[in-house]
Amino acid sequence: MNRDDIDVRPITDDELADWSRALNTGFLRSTPVSPETLEKRREENRVSRVRGAFDAGRCVATFRSFPQELTVPGGAPVPADAISNVTVSATHRRRGLLSRMMTADLAEAKARGDVVATLIAAEYPIYGRYGFGPATSLTEWAVDVPRTGLDPRRAGPDDGGRVDLVDGEDVRKTGPELHERLRATRHGVVDRDELWWRRNTGLAATPEEPWKEPFYAVYRAANGEPEGLIVYATDDAWGDSKQPRNTATVRDLIAVTPAAERALWHYVCSVDWVTTVRTGYRAPDDLLPHLLPDPRAAGVVTQADWLWVRILDVVRALEARTYAVPGSLVIEVDDAAGLSGGRYRLDAEPGGAVCAPTSEEAELTLDVSELGTLWLGDESAVRLAALGRVREEKAGAAAVADALLRTSRRPWCPDIF
Template sequence: MTDSAVIDIRAVTEDDLPAWTRTWGNGYLRPYTEHSVDAIRATARQDRLIGAFDMDRCVGTYRSTPQELTVPGGAVLPVSAVSKVSVAGTHRRRGLLSRMVATDLRGAFERGEPLAVLDAAQYPLYGRYGFGPATAMAWFEIDVHRARLDPGRTADVSGVLQVDAREYLKAAPAVYERLRAVQHGALRRDEQWWLDATGQRPEGAAERPEPFFALHIDPDTGEADGLLCFSAEETWGSMLPRSPLWIRDLVAVSSRAEAALLRYAVTVDWVATVHLPYRAPDTLLPLWLGDPRAARVSALSDYMWLRVLDTPRALSARTYGVEGGLVLEVTDAAGYAAGRWSLQGGPDGASCVRTGRAPDLRIDVRDLSALYLGDDSATRLAALGGTEELRPGALARADAMFRTGRRPWSPRAVLGRRYQAGAP
């Protein structure tokens, strides 16, 4: 077995791409096709691709993308979005993941990216590197026959338009941009993303059947204010329709649009079950049904993880629920976020500077990261042991400041066939 120290962690070149893509596919159980490399190449122009190489054999993959994250209050911060993390089965548990993470976080910090984010495939992996679970997701399965939307009449779906991929592609990105401006936890979706989502990108498109698309049109402005993409499969049993419908993307900027698009999906004829993935756990969507209990939670989980790299920049970019001040002693084994920081913030803005004053709270970077978008509470994190109250009342103040009225949400769409295998 090769000594791990001689395994090289380095940037990937054009020549490395086929082997890198194949190694990643092995790790993610995705069969390699002739389009796999083209698909990576088309979407990775500005990305940092890292590989672990044993001699000249690729045994580890890691990618980070320059992204944008909306934080509470609506500011947008540049973030490093990590993906495609894998280590070959022959080389696991020898520290290669740790070395790739360390290389990439150092790069992000040096480039001035104040945060890194990722979707963790496995919970136990990333806390040790200072990431904390910053958003959660609920996945629903709606029993159409219990939803109490009377199929004998038409449920109120006014404003909904069935459209094709081209019409959708013209209107949907602007709807998403309106949501992203106000939704803390949202990431940018670029042009390549939309081409991919609508099956309009040449690489790999042929492998996917085209989904169905709908828009909601605001009657006051005539503009689209909601989007829906779904797929369905015709299924019958004993002459009864039992088709499943999988919502792939549902984004709306008004309650009216959200309600109409959900009702439209739930009243598609022949459908018995609607799968609704990746919502914030406090989503209102089930409440648009006649009986909200028809929407059963089939998965409830942490989702996007976040890592604070630049404490003053991150904390001063967001707004806070109430006016207040806190001195935070941030611990960070890797050093990036560490220090004693005076945070002064409120609903209109915040400042965060280094201080010599006595701290109110000692908080590990993992907990600060979990707290950052407002999804967790300092009181809960203290009970788990990573945060310590050094001045009475500091936990309650941190809760009042950091918590947000609605939970953060990082909207995700499900692309490709994989979804149909079922909930995660």
């Protein structure tokens, strides 16, 4: 079949059911879509940014984007084009459908003034060819509670603070402010709108995704101010001789102070009958293992890439973030899509940076995908040079890039989208 016979475009409202069926097909979910789910998708999605590929009137590929803010080193937010719900039905692979949808969306994002595009990659090999690079990674631990060395008789924080159980309504009041405080200080974090809080506290359940209420707890400092929130769910498992073997799985943990982080991890490790705590996806440099008397009680069970970034505006991306040391670097950015390639000079100071196109000789050459990987400070340009993924035009340029771009704490994105 000729590729031109497949219509790729934004969907109309009356095509949402067919688009949802194709989405479920791509994600290997049951394909029927309830009226309740369709109504919630109408509320949540901007139809103008929902794309589909149609073959003889049937949707065979899906794509959606939405506005997002991403925190960069130094705490500034930049506008991002967040991409999600990407599928191509198995019957229509290798026909360029994703490329057509992605090309149109990135061009619109560039024209709109978004600094970057973001996504969570289900499969690693797909998105590099569109200029995305893995910019954050994650680690998940399984904590063997009896081995932690924590005192099981301990009743709570010893710093004057307290941990209180709350419900979803309390979380909708307290959570947004805590998250705003977190994303003002931790690069890689993305914003959460009101819909996010409704969906994650049970107000957006559907027949396909029924809601089971988790447990919520808030840490309050000695002055009564909330400084942390944990959300966790438990199973019901018992071993021989009526011994508990329950696992608590952490769905979310926001902490804006080390005291809050310590108190909430110690709390969830003290819940009666819980013998294992799954931490959920955390930053690779999370404090958790060393908040335990025996850090070996926390074993790594998952370690992988997470947030991928596609730079759309090199100048604004590099000027938005801060730098620990002064320095300058001339980079040549290759971009096959023609969205952000060129040669740029970065002059950085701890108080700010200036970036501009230049005709000076390049000192470091890299693809736009590698710039996305380096931008939030997690990866090493020296390491990428050893892998052949960046090229030094001037000896020592990769080390200069590391001195400028790398950050003391690793970037972390706590959300999936």
